[in-house]
Amino acid sequence: MWFETAKLAWRAISRNMLRSFLTVLGVVIGVAAVIAMVTIGNGTTAKVRDELSRLGTNTLFVRPGQWGPGRASTEAKRFTDGDIAAIRDQVGGLRAVAPVNRGTATVIAGGANRSTSVIGTTADYLIAQDWELALGRDFSVTEDRGSQAACIIGETTRRELFGAADPVGQSIRVSNVACPVVGVLAVKGQSGMGDDQDDTVIMPLKLHQRRIGGTTTISSIVLSAQDGVSTAKVQADVESLLRERRRIAIGRDDDFTVNDMSQIAAAMTGTTMLLTGLLGAVAAVSLLVGGIGIMNIMLVSVTERTREIGIRLAIGALENQVLTQFLVEAVMLSIFGGVTGIVTGLALAYGVVGFLEVPFVASPTIIMLAFLFSAAIGMIFGYFPARRAAQLNPIDALRHE
Amino acid sequence: MTAPLIAFRQVSKVYGRGEATIRALDKIDLTIAQGEFVSIMGPSGSGKSTAMNIIGGLDLPSSGDYIFQGIPTSGFSRAQLTLLRRHMLGFVFQGFNLLARTSAVENVELPLVYRGMDHAERRRRAMAALEQVGLRGREGHTTQELSGGQQQRVAIARAIVTDPAVLLADEPTGNLDTKTSVEIMDLITSLNRENGITVIMVTHEEDIAAYARRLLRFVDGHLVSDEIQAREAAHVV
Numbered sequence: 001m002w003f004e005t006a007k008l009a010w011r012a013i014s015r016n017m018l019r020s021f022l023t024v025l026g027v028v029i030g031v032a033a034v035i036a037m038v039t040i041g042n043g044t045t046a047k048v049r050d051e052l053s054r055l056g057t058n059t060l061f062v063r064p065g066q067w068g069p070g071r072a073s074t075e076a077k078r079f080t081d082g083d084i085a086a087i088r089d090q091v092g093g094l095r096a097v098a099p100v101n102r103g104t105a106t107v108i109a110g111g112a113n114r115s116t117s118v119i120g121t122t123a124d125y126l127i128a129q130d131w132e133l134a135l136g137r138d139f140s141v142t143e144d145r146g147s148q149a150a151c152i153i154g155e156t157t158r159r160e161l162f163g164a165a166d167p168v169g170q171s172i173r174v175s176n177v178a179c180p181v182v183g184v185l186a187v188k189g190q191s192g193m194g195d196d197q198d199d200t201v202i203m204p205l206k207l208h209q210r211r212i213g214g215t216t217t218i219s220s221i222v223l224s225a226q227d228g229v230s231t232a233k234v235q236a237d238v239e240s241l242l243r244e245r246r247r248i249a250i251g252r253d254d255d256f257t258v259n260d261m262s263q264i265a266a267a268m269t270g271t272t273m274l275l276t277g278l279l280g281a282v283a284a285v286s287l288l289v290g291g292i293g294i295m296n297i298m299l300v301s302v303t304e305r306t307r308e309i310g311i312r313l314a315i316g317a318l319e320n321q322v323l324t325q326f327l328v329e330a331v332m333l334s335i336f337g338g339v340t341g342i343v344t345g346l347a348l349a350y351g352v353v354g355f356l357e358v359p360f361v362a363s364p365t366i367i368m369l370a371f372l373f374s375a376a377i378g379m380i381f382g383y384f385p386a387r388r389a390a391q392l393n394p395i396d397a398l399r400h401e
Numbered sequence: 402m403t404a405p406l407i408a409f410r411q412v413s414k415v416y417g418r419g420e421a422t423i424r425a426l427d428k429i430d431l432t433i434a435q436g437e438f439v440s441i442m443g444p445s446g447s448g449k450s451t452a453m454n455i456i457g458g459l460d461l462p463s464s465g466d467y468i469f470q471g472i473p474t475s476g477f478s479r480a481q482l483t484l485l486r487r488h489m490l491g492f493v494f495q496g497f498n499l500l501a502r503t504s505a506v507e508n509v510e511l512p513l514v515y516r517g518m519d520h521a522e523r524r525r526r527a528m529a530a531l532e533q534v535g536l537r538g539r540e541g542h543t544t545q546e547l548s549g550g551q552q553q554r555v556a557i558a559r560a561i562v563t564d565p566a567v568l569l570a571d572e573p574t575g576n577l578d579t580k581t582s583v584e585i586m587d588l589i590t591s592l593n594r595e596n597g598i599t600v601i602m603v604t605h606e607e608d609i610a611a612y613a614r615r616l617l618r619f620v621d622g623h624l625v626s627d628e629i630q631a632r633e634a635a636h637v638v
Contacts, residue, residue, distance in 0.1 A: 004514050015502065311498045314459065315512045315559065316487025318480055395459050398498065 005321075009329035012301070013336070023297040024337030026290025027377065031341025031370045032348060033283035038366045039349035041276025043358035045269050050359075051190070052265040058095075058231050059128060059261050062221040062238060066257055076255035077246065078217035086245060087221070091237045093229035098125035099205050099218040105175035107201055109161040116157050118174055118201045120208020121222075126152075126185075128224040136168040136183030139204055143182075146206020152183040154198035174201055177211045231260045280366075284373075290337065291377035298330050298385035309389050310397025323390035330382020331375055338374025342367055404471030406566060406599055407433040407456060412465035414451050414622075425451040427622040428465065435566070438593045438600045440610035443619035450571070452619065453603050457490055457569045458482040470566070487515060491560030491598075493589075495572035497552040499544045499559075505531060505551075506540035509558045516563070530558040534588060550581035557588060561598065568592065570602040574609055586612045 013020045064076040079099065088097045101120040106113055119125070123139040126132075134155070143150040151172060158167055167181045188197040209215050225234045235258045242256055302309070312322060346362060353360045409431040416423045426448045433439055443449040454460035455467055458474070459482070466473045469485065477485070486492075499508045509527040518526075531540050534554040544552060553573060560568055570589060574582035590612055593600045604610050611630065618626040 307498065308500055311500065312511070312515075313483070314457075314486065314492050314498075315515070316483060316563075317515045318483050321515055395454055398494065 005325055005328050006332070008325055009332045012305075012329050013333060019297065020333060020336070023294055024290070024333050024340070026293040027287060027334050027337030027374050028290070028341040028344060030283060030285075030287030030290045031338050031374055032345035033286055034280050034370055035342055035345025035366065036348040036352070037279040037283050038276055039346065039360070039362055040352055040356070040358070041272060041279060042361040042363055043349075043353045044356070045272045045276065046361050047358040048272055049265055049269050052261060052268065058225040058227065058229070059130075060223040060225070060231060060235055060238065061259050061261075061264070062223065062242070062256060063259075064219070064256050066253065066255070078215075078219055079221060079256075080217060083242065083245060084218065084221065086241060087223070087238060090241055091223075091234060093226050093234055095224040095226045096124040096127035096222075097224075098122050098128045098222045100125065100220045100222055101205060101208050101213050101215070101218060102220075103208070103212045105201075105212055107157065107161065107172055107174050109167070109170065109172040112161045114157065114160050116154075116199050116201055118203060118208065118212055120203055120205040120212065122205055125202065125222065128222040130224075131188065132186040133183045134186045135166070136181070138183060143204050144206075146204050146210070149177060149179045149207055150182045150204060151179040152185060152202040153181055154185045154200040154202075155187045156196055156199040157201055158184050172201075174203065175212055177203075177207065179203060179207075231262075235260060287373065287377060291334070291381040294330055294334055294337075294378060295381035295385060298326065298333075298382055299388070301329075302326065302385045302389040305389075306392060306397045306400040309392050310394050310400065313392065313394040314398060319390040323386045326386030326389050327379065327382050330386065331378035334374045334378030334382075335371070338371050341374070342370055345370075404468070405432040406435045406437075406470060407431075407601075408466075408468040409452075409455075409462075410466040410468065412452075412455065412462045412467060414448070414455065414460070415463040424622050426455075426462070429622075429624050431617070431624060431627075433599065433601065436593075436597050436599055437615055438590070438613045439602070439615045439617060440613035441601065441603045441617045441619065442605060442607075442610050444605075446621075447619040448622040449603050449619045453569060453571055453601070456567070456601060457492065458485040487512065488563070489566045491563060491565035491568045493553070493556050493560050493568065493570040493573045495575035497544075497549070497556045497576070499552055499555055501544050504541050504543050505536060505547065505555045505558075508544070508555055509562050511559060512563050526562055527558070530562040531555070533561065533592075534558045548581075549577050550584060553577065553581075553585050554588065557585075557592070561592060561596075565598065567599045567601060570600065572604055573602065574604070574606070582609065 062079070064078050084097060084099050088094065098121050103118050103120070104115060105118045106115050122144045126138055133152070136152070138152070139150055142148045151174065153161070153167065153172070161167070161172065162170070167184060169180065171178055171180050173179070185198065185200075185202075190196060205218070223234065223238065225231050238258050239254065243254060246255060248255065309322060350360055409429045412426055412429045413424065414426040416425055429452065441449045441452060451460065455462055461477065461482075462475070466475055468474070469489065474482070474485065500511070506524065506527045509530050510523045513523040513526060528540060531537060534557050536551060536554050536558065539547065539551065547555065568589070573589065574585055577585060586609060589600055589602070592598050600613070602613060610616055614630060616626070616628055616630055617624060
């Protein structure tokens with residue numbers, strides 16, 4: 001009986017292939033949009049997560065002020081050399097502690113110049129960030145103390161300023177500070193936020209404070225825990241030390257924030273996932289519109305086939321049998337649309353993902369959901385027309401022209 | 402004594418309310434026995450179609466009893482009426498009412514599909530019914546590929562494939578030319594005589610009505626005459 005019903009439904013659908021296709025176009029577009037959005041979104045999330053994980057999971061960032069959902073303040077007091085020394089001396093299990101001041105400056109070498117990000121830090125920075133040198137060396141102790149100028153440049157900066165030449169030993173001017181290049185960083189690529197991490201110049205903190213920032217304080221700290229040491233433990237130790245040093249009364253909130261990489265990763269992937277969800281929801285609305293399209297055509301179909309329904313009822317089809325027939329037809333139509341939409345959506349996502357250079361992450365869950373959702377749409381929007389067909393009066397239906 | 406196949410006890414059918422009330426059937430008493438061939442005649446609005454619909458389980462009387470094989474059908478649900486049609490009645494209509502773009506044999510199989518019969522058995526019975534109406538070899542033709550007379554034969558095959566107790570024919574020759582009408586009436590007559598199927602036929606043509614042994618005339622919702630016709634009359638067309 002089920003096979004018969006499916007066969008009948010298929011015959012009704014295939015009788016007018018063009019109309020059937022146009023009927024389900026709404027569902028096709030809806031499903032394709034959902035699948036494409038979610039697949040591209042998942043790829044982006046995966047890429048962000050992957051890049052953040054490359055920054056090292058045992059890295060901690062300390063910033064003044066409270067940072068988190070709904071609050072971002074930079075009002076709070078910045079850090080001092082004493083804070084760095086205290087962390088280094090009193091917190092166990094650390095591999096490296098590096099102060100970080102950031103700024104932007106024009107860098108000139110020979111005839112070339114470029115505006116780039118300039119980081120003031122110490123030799124520990126490269127250790128904390130797991131950043132290798134492609135050429136040259138890290139800062140020496142005297143350089144770290146700020147008594148002697150030195151710069152380490154990123155690959156992008158090197159290429160823009162020196163082209164093919166070896167920059168080590170050459171001099172650059174960073175905002176009027178003459179600075180010999182002592183090293184070149186290995187390529188790191190784009191950050192999770194999408195900016196080029198290789199477009200940078202690193203100089204000793206003291207030099208940066210004096211000549212670029214015009215300050216004696218420190219705006220953030222990067223810490224790296226030793227392997228096998230819990231970052232949660234390190235985070236707690238740093239927090240209690242800084243509360244003490246900054247004289248925060250018990251019961252008051254911290255005026256600084258310590259994040260580990262996984263927390264930052266969670267926040268960022270949370271954002272992309274939220275965006276994915278929103279886009280998916282917008283696309284889902286078009287699925288609903290598609291369902292209304294199916295209902296519309298099913299109603300037309302019931303009217304067109306009133307006489308046929310009358311014949312079936314007269315020769316012994318029960319109401320339920322007619323209802324089932326039309327319902328199966330609607331569900332078959334919408335599943336047909338759903339499957340077409342899934343294939344189209346995946347193909348679309350595949351193309352866009354290649355263009356965006358993010359991985360292709362097809363989610364079986366969302367494919368399954370899209371399939372079930374489209375079947376449900378056929379069921380829901382097909383029910384009303386099917387019931388109308390089943391409840392026709394056979395006498396009137398037979399008389400229908 | 403066995404109950405008659407079909408009995409009307411004071412059957413009335415009223416449409417509308419108040420001033421607009423139309424009394425389509427007014428307290429009709431009628432019995433039809435197994436194996437009869439009955440014609441129903443009357444001008445339009447006489448109630449003949451209403452009577453036919455009630456006999457066919459497509460409509461229920463407003464009052465009175467329609468008794469089928471001794472079982473009163475008053476209070477039957479839609480589903481019960483459907484089952485009565487499915488198992489006891491076969492329908493032939495003026496407009497043939499075959500499914501379009503569907504082969505003859507599939508049209509004939511249709512009532513068996515709703516009975517849940519398996520494919521092979523269905524096919525076998527449908528082929529037998531088609532053979533009985535003289536359409537052997539045409540089973541694969543779709544409705545559009547058949548002439549009017551052939552279409553009506555398919556419809557008759559569809560009506561008898563379930564071995565019904567009653568064949569209900571509503572103006573079966575209304576859309577056919579004279580020659581084809583004769584063929585169809587000969588087929589219906591032979592089904593009645595040789596297969597013992599009770600035939601009840603509505604028509605407005607005297608010469609078609611003459612094929613039946615018994616003739617009922619309706620006027621304004623009343624049964625005005627009920628007569629047995631001479632057998633010979635059926636052959637003077």
